[in-house]
Amino acid sequence: MLTKIYGSAVFGIEATTITVEVNIDKGIGYHLVGLPDNAVRESSYRISAALSNNGYKLPGKKITINMAPADLRKEGASYDLTLAMGILAASGQICSAPFDEYLIMGELSLDGSLQPIKGALPIAIKAKEEGFQHFILPKENAKEAAIVEGLNVLGAESILEVIAHFSGEQEITPTVVNIQTEFYKNIDFPEFDFADVKGQESIKRCMEIAAAGGHNIILIGPPGAGKTMLAKRLPSILPPMTLQEALETTKIHSVVGKTENNGLLYERPFRSPHHTISDVALVGGGQYPQPGEISLAHNGVLFLDELPEFKRTVLEVMRQPLEDREVTISRAKFTVTYPSSFMLVASMNPSPSGFFQDSNNPLASSPQEMQRYLSKISGPLLDRIDIHIEVTPVPFEKLSDERKGESSVDIRKRVSLAREIQSLRFKKFGNIHYNAQMNVKQIREYCQLSNDGKQLIKNAMEKLNLSARAYDRILKVSRTIADLEGSIDILPNHISEAIQYRSLDREGWFL
Template sequence: MLAKLRSMAVLGIDAFEVGIEADVFDMVPAFTIVGLPDGAIRESRERVMSAVKNCGYEFPPRKVTVNLAPADVKKEGSAFDLPIAVGLLMASGQVTISDLNDFVIVGELSLDGSVKKVKGMLSMAICARDMGIKGMIIPKDNAREASVAEGVSIYPVENLSEAIAFLQKLEPITPHSTDLGALFNQARKYGVDFKDVKGQEHVKRALMVAAAGSHNILMIGPPGSGKTMLARRLPTILPDLSLNEALETTKIHSVAGLLDSSTPLLAVRPYRSPHHTISDAGLIGGGSYPRPGEVSLSHHGVLFLDELPEFNKNVLENLRQPLEDGRVTISRAAMSLSYPARFMLAVALNPCPCGYYTDTRHNCTCAPPQIQRYMSKISGPLLDRIDIHIEVPALTYEELSQKTPGLDSTSLRNQVCQARSIQLERFGGKKKIFCNAHMESRHIRKYCDLDDSCLERLKSAIEKLGLSARAYDRILKVARTIADIEGEECIRSPHISEAIQYRSLDRKLWLGDT
């Protein structure tokens, strides 16, 4: 007898339908799974056999063949255990189920028949909704995550017996639902605030400018000056995630297996801070079956790289494509996958190996050649892709002991949101451009028109600092953002001056020329 069911698999961050075909016929007992299964799927034979027996059913002592269609696409994971078990029981004649075409079945089985959580459930639920499927039978621990995709009924089950009873219409299951509005309000909270940071008002200003235009930022200063503390608070002044942004970001984390049952939807912008020992695949993504890396997990959020020169240079050079394109493409012999990677890059570094080159209270023990080698670990093309460079000096005792809190995140975020609203209105009719940092050359020429005084000031800075063409564009983008913060329609000379000040690493001081 032949049984057919519908299931789902994930490729990249999107899901696709997989047809499960189970056939049982009289031959030498065997259990074969075909359709390009990976190791986890091939091992499902043992899980399914034990689960079927431990739930009180009989495993047929005959030839069992399971096909995963389409057969030319590689499948991976353990999400096919539950539909394979249901199909096996139908094909062996132990259960009779009608209207299976209305459901997608997904879940991993334990040996005792209980159904366990799987990765990528939100992507599967969104795909099922878009395909017009009425319901999904999934693990109970995935119910909150899947119910975020409104428009498809979610039926959570705890074990194989419960799934069979529901499909035979013997025991009803109430569809799981989630109030997205309440979920957003509950989850949209940050545990940190800029008011906790004492002093460094000029750095807060630079971070606000960076957030307002989605510009990449570099902070350079001695140890203990607060670079990491400031970076950790950068997401708190970014505009709130929209529902579409939240869904896209959550899909990536779901595919990576980073969502827990208590967090079905990411309502705050992600903040990722990988260690400097990270590999190429860890940062960009990859593997034999590609997985999203840190740049994709930072999508719509902040990627912070602390102690930038300590990262492997080859790893840093891989950042060029996502910084320019907002996507990462991973190519393998059998497939090519693209992951979204539109993030703000924030990096921090010391001015020299010992860290005290610019600190007036400590003596630097580094020779000029050491400083030169240390800074040369960061390539010019990568620096050119960072719009804002800001110095973070060590705090004085007076700044540390002050009791008056500085600007809080809410005040800074209000200014950022006002500037972003101006940019959204400006770029409203243009695809994939939502803020000043995303402008291309033709947009810069159109929206960054300069008067004679601005041109003269910019010319002087370029001649003295020897800026590249890309750095020239960065200055214009940052100046446009500063003008938006000030509510100015045109870029003025003070805006150009402030933008030029945010190119610290273009000065010879940082190249070890003493």
């Protein structure tokens, strides 16, 4: 008897429907074809034990299973439930059901319970697109898949619940998620708040500008000056994610099985990899490509602490994703593209000792030592960072001040207003939402300068020997500063402030 049942495979962050054909005939043997990997081939042992422990059995006949399309590699144990239900239906142990309306996925334990799978959200989106009415999967993934409206998501804890559902004994209760409630929950109660930061008003101003325009920023200062503390609070002043951004971000995290609370990600991600990370782990890849840290930080913040301690090869592979906001990984038989539109926040000490040049400090480094240390970061990478800012230690008077600083919620209001201005400006462009995403054409259109402004930036370029990319970055930051002030035009004071944030372009800035 031949039975068809449906599952799904995830490549990149998109899913492809897999048709599982199960045929049981005279003879003996278990034949699984359709380019399965080792985990899929081993499914026969898990299925056999799970069925045996729940009062069913693997038929002692010739079982042939084809997973179509046959030229697409099938990976992981998430096909266990799909294969098991196909075998039960083909052998007549359960009644024939309208399997063409169902997409079924789940990993089986030997006792028949279901283990969570990866990629539940992209699979659910594809199931909805292809007209499936029901999606059966492990209960732990049900909340994540239920984000997709118009699809009946059925979360089961064991194979017995699935069998009972198809036999009509006890239907599985659909999982329903109120997206609006989940999305806006805890949005105004950040874990890290700028109100906790003492002093550092100029740095807070830089962080506000960076957040308002989505600009990359690097903080340079001695140990204990507050670089990491400030960086961790940056997500708290970023505008709340739109529902579309939340879905995009959740899809990426779903593929690697890192969704929080198994539902929609409503907070912008903050990723802080250790400096021993490999280039593959940072940008993504592997024999069967997976998203890297830069994709997991999509629509959020990637924080690289102690930037010179990262291997140079690791940092250099970020060049193209920083420009294109996506990373393409190619293999012999296929290519996958992962989105990577993130804010880069980096921090570093000014020298090996950690201190600026200071004749009164015995630990201070010489100018030569500082220059050698800073040269570990390549010029092309620094060119792609819009804002360079020095962080100096906070004096005792400010540290001991009991008054709280401005809260993240108040700063976020100004940032959100600036982002709204940018959204209206770029509404005719589908892939541009804030100033940092502008290309050369948009910079020329939206960052026009007065004669005084042109002369100011000309003098800065000649004196600081700035590159063409640095020129564009200054214009983008100037546009953001003007947006924060509600100014239609970019004024000379906006340009001068933006030039001030290019510290590392100035020779001898640390003297």
